Amino acid sequence: MLKNIFFILCLMIYPIGANAQTQADLASLVQQLADKSRSTQGEAIDALAATGEASAIAPLEALLNGRLYTRKSDDSVWIVTESATGYELIHPLSGESAGSAASDEMSKANITNSLRTKLRGALGSMTLLSPDPALRRQAADAIFKNAAPDSIPLLESAIAKETSSAVRRRMQRALAGIQLDTSTDPVTRLNAIAALGEFTDQEVRALLGNVAGRSAEAAGGEEVRAAAQSALAGGERRLHPSISK
Structure with a gap:
């Protein structure tokens, strides 16, 4: 009842x-x-x-x-x-x-x-590989927020198949976000920062700010921290062009 x-x-x-x-x-x-x-x-x-x-x-x-x-x-x-x-x-x-x-x-x-594996596959097929570009974009943004490293293979596969440049850009944003949040490899983190530097939204800026505000050791090296600081500054200039004048 x-x-x-x-x-x-x-x-x-x-x-x-x-x-x-x-x-x-x-x-x-x-x-x-x-x-x-x-x-x-x-x-x-x-x-x-x-x-x-x-x-x-x-x-x-x-x-x-x-x-x-x-x-x-x-x-x-x-x-x-x-x-x-x-x-x-x-x-x-x-x-x-x-x-x-x-x-x-x-x-x-x-x-x-086994159910966890099934869920990941189901979500991947429903979202990142959906025929609806709006749904694919929604999936990419959700993955960015969750920052689960298990999503990386699905993202890489989806990026390779994506036909919409706008959606591919959101997928690349999600991939870079996960890599910066979870990878300990300095080169991977630097590449992720370079990719995220193309975005000026608050979520990306918060992620970059988290790295930029750490000690060099915690950030994964001085080069990584400096790159995050530079990416933040570049985003600030694009948001507020008068700053660079």
């Missing part, structure tokens, strides 16, 4: 798309992502990926990143973010805030390594 109520609420909260049945199917599949049966979880991952729906990306990413939880009182499934008192709840399909819950009210959806 409670599960049925949750599915109905999903449809009320999430905007109606091409048809109500599609949304009901998505809500049901999201529910199955948190099932205790690994085979059920795997089937749900495959089914969500097969829909090609952009709204299916968030719950799959949440499951991969350990942020998909079930509320014990009604078995409803939510994406969570940690708060001082427990968790903030986010609707898995609409992305809308849905209040909060104490930690002991929620149960994490667990996955095995």
